[in-house]
Amino acid sequence: MSLLDAVAARKSHSKVTSDAPTHAELLPLVAAAASVADYGSLRPWRLIELRDDARSRLGTAFAEAVGLEGHHAEKLASKPLRASLLIAVVAVNKPSHKVLPWEQDVATAGVAHTLSLLLHDAGWGVMWRTGPHVDAPAVRELHGLADNERLFGWLYVGGLPEKVKPEKKSKFDPESVLSQL
Template identity: 45%
Template sequence: MPTRGPAAEAMLRRRSRSSVGDAAPTDKRLRKILEVAGTVADHAALHPWRVIAIRGEAREKVGRAIAEASGATGSDADKLARKPLRAPLLLAIVVSPVRSEKVADWEQEAVASGVAHSLSLLLDEDGWGVMWRTGWYTRAEALHRAHDLAPGERLLGWLYVGSKETRSSKPRTTVNAKKHLSRL
């Protein structure tokens, strides 16, 4: 097997952290990390994405919108509304399409996904626990209102970010590339 470089090592080291602590990166630190994450491949350099930092009581607003979108009531709604409180910082990943004759909408959404994945790697490298959470309700009107999305914008999901809880992790198993690589 060829020697692995720093990018491969970072990908093999990263783990989704379903449980994180109460500390979170500052906005200043987030801007530094986002400067790097935003360098993903981006046809025509449209930058068709944005990130919304959600902290404190704003997480409750998102939780209420999740509960509203679900149509749940009572204790089920309360349980859904508490989901965003699992981390001190949520980073909402938003596709913000740019009109383009050259770059299709799906490609712009792929760029936003690339930014989210890059953010998760960079935050992990910076010492933070991260979990990318999604759900069918990311496209619900209640969530669009809660995030103040502009017409045409779409919510991809959130990176839940907080301090890493200590736990050991075994080495990541790589995929069987023979199953995923073919020739034409």
């Protein structure tokens, strides 16, 4: 499959099986994703794998963030269990006289998009999720974020279900976004 076809075929998978790539399988994909354009080569990002109990702890942090208890808390706390592997995307704002914070954030987003594409291409189901509690203190604390760090959400990663819903994406007209000066 050409790169063009692989990129065009990417779609998110909200429902995935409990399979997940191993740490060793992730490494070459992360290494390739690190090739995104990065002004000043600051590498203003890092990634954190959440597996097993770490996902439950994230769910507890979600519930703590909104002060929920009982059934509602359980429902919210189960959200991170939708995939066996969550990859937290962390933007790390590095001190720089020439590279603005937003320019660093763009590199971080690029890494997350590229990694999700590579995972998709490797046959995994991926969905990037943030949700309303991504900046909550309990969630930040769980990930051990420093003051110069911000969570850009999680790539939920799992196996592709046998029956994947047929593509419903509407046709996109590139002329609508590509103009000329």
